[in-house]
Amino acid sequence: MLNFAIEGMGSLCSKQNALSDSEAEGIAQAAHIERQIIQETKAEKHIHKLLLLGAGESGKSTIFKQIKFLFQTGFDDAELRSYISVIHANVYQTIKMLHDGANELAMHEINSLKYVVSLENKVIGEKLSEIGGRLDYPRLTKELAQDIQNLWKDDAIQATYSRGNVLQVPVCAEYFMENLQRLSDPNYVPTKDDILHARVRTSGIVEIQFSPVGETKRSGEVYRLYDVGGQRNERRKWIHLFEGVTAVIFCASISDYDQTLFEDESKNRMMEIKELFDWVLKQKCFEKTSFMLFLNKFDIFERKVPKVPLNVCGWFKDYQPMASGKQEVEHAYEFVKKKFEELYFQTTSPDRVDRVFKVYRTTALDQKLVKKTFKLVDETLRRRHLIEAGLL
Numbered sequence: 228m229l230n231f232a233i234e235g236m237g238s239l240c241s242k243q244n245a246l247s248d249s250e251a252e253g254i255a256q257a258a259h260i261e262r263q264i265i266q267e268t269k270a271e272k273h274i275h276k277l278l279l280l281g282a283g284e285s286g287k288s289t290i291f292k293q294i295k296f297l298f299q300t301g302f303d304d305a306e307l308r309s310y311i312s313v314i315h316a317n318v319y320q321t322i323k324m325l326h327d328g329a330n331e332l333a334m335h336e337i338n339s340l341k342y343v344v345s346l347e348n349k350v351i352g353e354k355l356s357e358i359g360g361r362l363d364y365p366r367l368t369k370e371l372a373q374d375i376q377n378l379w380k381d382d383a384i385q386a387t388y389s390r391g392n393v394l395q396v397p398v399c400a401e402y403f404m405e406n407l408q409r410l411s412d413p414n415y416v417p418t419k420d421d422i423l424h425a426r427v428r429t430s431g432i433v434e435i436q437f438s439p440v441g442e443t444k445r446s447g448e449v450y451r452l453y454d455v456g457g458q459r460n461e462r463r464k465w466i467h468l469f470e471g472v473t474a475v476i477f478c479a480s481i482s483d484y485d486q487t488l489f490e491d492e493s494k495n496r497m498m499e500i501k502e503l504f505d506w507v508l509k510q511k512c513f514e515k516t517s518f519m520l521f522l523n524k525f526d527i528f529e530r531k532v533p534k535v536p537l538n539v540c541g542w543f544k545d546y547q548p549m550a551s552g553k554q555e556v557e558h559a560y561e562f563v564k565k566k567f568e569e570l571y572f573q574t575t576s577p578d579r580v581d582r583v584f585k586v587y588r589t590t591a592l593d594q595k596l597v598k599k600t601f602k603l604v605d606e607t608l609r610r611r612h613l614i615e616a617g618l619l
């Protein structure tokens with residue numbers, strides 16, 4: 228409309244030659260702004276909106292960081308350094324959790340002696356527990372790192388760590404505990420792996436725009452990926468993002484089948500994931516949205532399956548172990564995958580072509596795998612785009 232009006236005025240001007248310089252300048256400016264809006268709207272249409280959804284600690288932010296490393300500029304020096312305090316906080320919180328957890332188990336468990344911290348580490352433990360409870364943590368000095376390392380190696384703490392599923396010990400615990408000397412170096416700068424392991428509970432919404440880089444050229448598609456907080460109190464913020472979404476990347480941490488929720492310790496995490504996935508699938512806004520299901524934390528799943536039977540989780544209670552070793556892991560994985568597929572096909576009939584559903588086995592820490600997975604996601608979405616446009 229505005230375009231038409233401006234053009235019309237333009238021809239009128241040339242005929243009558245009656246506009247002042249400032250009026251002409253105003254008109255030219257309006258036309259410029261209008262052209263920009265049209266261009267931007269066109270460009271926006273090319274941008275596919277991708278939403279990372281899933282429960283807390285499912286790996287959403289790790290995938291988001293990987294995208295930043297893989298298809299964007301990565302983290303500059305200041306950003307890397309901003310993770311020092313996060314990583315040190317992870318260390319302090321972990322050691323406090325293990326120390327206090329050991330005390331708790333020593334008091335209430337039948338076989339309680341193995342959770343009693345040795346005499347030589349008792350004082351250190353109390354000191355570290357006090358530090359871990361502060362709002363502000365001190366710098367991680369070499370001396371403190373040594374204390375933490377000594378306590379970490381205590382048999383009682385190790386016994387407690389093996390009960391991590393009931394204590395909410397973060398999955399990054401072991402990684403950081405094994406790197407304490409490096410983390411406490413006065414010139415320490417976090418590495419890529421440190422950043423990927425660092426755990427911050429996301430609050431609010433962050434976004435990143437990217438285009439997956441092909442082997443030789445850039446993909447034509449541009450994606451805008453949104454990361455959100457996963458805990459229950461964060462989920463009401465999600466709704467604002469639900470319009471016009473090309474695909475939801477739903478992260479499900481499949482190693483959580485024997486764990487309870489951070490925000491409600493009476494609830495099994497896998498049951499929460501099931502309900503959440505079902506709820507997301509049923510959202511009206513997502514009727515034509517594709518679903519990329521990332522069955523994440525496969526590395527932990529693989530280590531857990533031989534030790535903890537899948538049927539400890541109510542959703543998997545009909546699971547029958549079949550083999551041992553690698554074969555059993557595959558069997559268990561296929562079972563879990565099938566459960567998610569069944570859930571999907573309860574809400575979406577298999578003959579529906581307006582919604583694409585793909586399942587990927589992921590370990591969000593594995594950069595090569597994430598890159599490969601995103602290329603597959605990109606291919607699927609591009610194909611879908613062409614079909615929609617009637618070109619395939």
Ligand SMILES: Nc1nc2c(ncn2[C@@H]2O[C@H](COP(=O)(O)OP(=O)(O)O)[C@@H](O)[C@H]2O)c(=O)[nH]1
Nearest residue numbers: 283284285286287288289423424426524590591
């Ligand atoms: N071992 C392992 N750890 C993972 C994986 N994905 C995420 N993590 C870790 O799990 C923790 C929570 O991940 P995060 O991405 O913050 O979860 P979010 O709450 O969904 O954003 C972080 O410490 C990550 O490093 C994975 O596939 N394997």
Ligand SMILES: [Mg+2]
Nearest residue numbers: 287288428429
């Ligand atoms: Mg997060």
